[in-house]
Amino acid sequence: MTTMIEAEGLSKAFRIAKRRPGLLGGIRSIVDPEVRTVAAVQDLTLQVQQGEMIGLVGPNGAGKSTTIKMLTGILMPSAGRLRVAGLLPIRQRRELAGCIGVVFGQRTQLWWDLPLRxxxxxxRHLYRxxxxxHQQNLNHLRKMLDLDEFIDTPVRQLSLGQRMRGDLVAALLHEPALxxxxxxxxxxxxxAKARIREFLLSLNxxxxxxxxxxxxxxxxxxTLCPRMLIVDHGRKLYDGTVDAIRERFGGQRILVAVLEPSEVATLAKLPRDEAGLPVLTDLPADVYVQKLEGPRLELRFGGAAPPAHELVAWLGxxxxxxxxxxxxxxxEDVIRRIYEKNLLLAEDNIAV
Structure with a gap:
């Protein structure tokens, strides 16, 4: 399998000048500014194989956009090694441009006053x-994204969703691998979100x-990414599957069982706790009754509980x-919990 992105020890730091207090009347000096270094990305190691769909997640200022700019050749790394599609992004930017497509949600590469077409x-001419x-690709993408209703409309008159579909076509006309x-x-x-997601899944x-x-x-x-990369303050905190991080840090899960109607009477005879919920005897460890409404029974269980299939067998x-x-x-709740409690840092970084 072809490696599309290979980064090792990738870092990017910015020098930021801050004026010092002057000697006269508090005037700030612009001749001798105070310079500090801010690390936007620190020691990022990453491998992405051809055909993968990966989500890069992090709060504002985590280093996501800086990482993208280094991967596209816009920014030069301060340290580390980087290859994208077998090319060095900074040294081989022209060759790399033919291998990649880029879409920024708040920016467009379309001409504002021209029709989308x-x-x-x-x-087509820029990418040669x-x-x-070009015509074959355009016909295919027009059909997939349903562009015909607005392809002759000036970009400035397009809705945000229409413009995003146009930007996707613009990024894909030259058949980029990445x-x-x-x-x-x-x-x-x-x-509009559902349409974009459906298109990306089909494209992949x-x-x-x-x-x-x-x-x-x-x-x-x-919806889109089996693999997720979590970054914060420029550092990689997690690299693995969405399911794995939900299972490890997602807290408790809910089993919803719909019983046969005849079982409702059986549950009604059980003693109740202070919350009015039925007390099930010999419940497995870390399993609790959360709700009972008619034949619908909800059990809440955590990481110390038996595997899900064993819990179903126990109930059945x-x-x-x-x-x-x-x-x-x-x-979203899992990621928020990770950031609020620094769980990944406490776990000594579980990146895989």
Whole structure:
């Protein structure tokens, strides 16, 4: 499998000048400023294989955008080694531009006063895409993103969702192997977000395009990215699957069991606790009754409880079940909990 991104010890620091207090009347000197160094990215090691979809997550100022800019060749790293698509981003920026596509949610590469069609035609010349290949790609992307209703409309008159679809086409017309998306669904409504996510999943499945997404929208991560990278203050805190981090740091889960109607009478005969909930005998460790409404029984269980399938078997041996589902903790709540309690730092960084 081809390695699309290979970073080792990648760091980026910025020098920021701050004026010193002057000698006369508090005038601040601009001749001899105080200079301090701020580390935006620190010792980042990362490997991304062809066809992966990865979410880059972190609070504002965590180093996400700086990382993207180094990966695209916009910024030169202060330290470390970096290859993208087998190329050195700074030294081989022109060659790299033909291998990558970039979409920034709050910026556009389309011409404001031109119809969308004309912007896409200009980009064909910038990327030197042959006419036939350009037309084939445009026809395919127009169909996937349903552009026909506004392709002749000036970009300034497009809605945010329409412009984002146009930007995606602009980034993909030259068939890049690697697509960077920086907040691709910011400000979009639910319908527009769903359309963008569906398109990205299809793109990855059909063309094997590698996708790296930075976002604050955890629904993007859950829908699109099996793998997640968490950064904070420029450091990598976690690199692994979404499911693994939810299981480890998600707190307690909920088992929702719908019992056969005949079992409701059986539950009604059980003694109740102070909250009015039925007291089930010999409950496994770290398992608690959370709610009972008619035939619907909810059990809350944590990390010390038996595996989910054993808990279902335990319940099924005592009551006749019509349906069983599990309610997973929201990944947004998991990430918030990690930051609030510094859980990953306390765990000595569990990156894999």
């Amino acid at each position: 004309d912007s896409l035609q200009l980009l 895409v042959p006419e036939q290949r 697509l960077y998306l920086d907040e691709p669904t910011i400000g979009l409504d639910v319908v 499945a059909e063309r094997g395009t590698t996708v790296l997404i930075t976002t604050h929208d955890m629904d993007d991560i859950e 041996a005592r009551y006749r079940l019509r349906d069983v589902t599990f309610m997973e903790p929201e990944i």
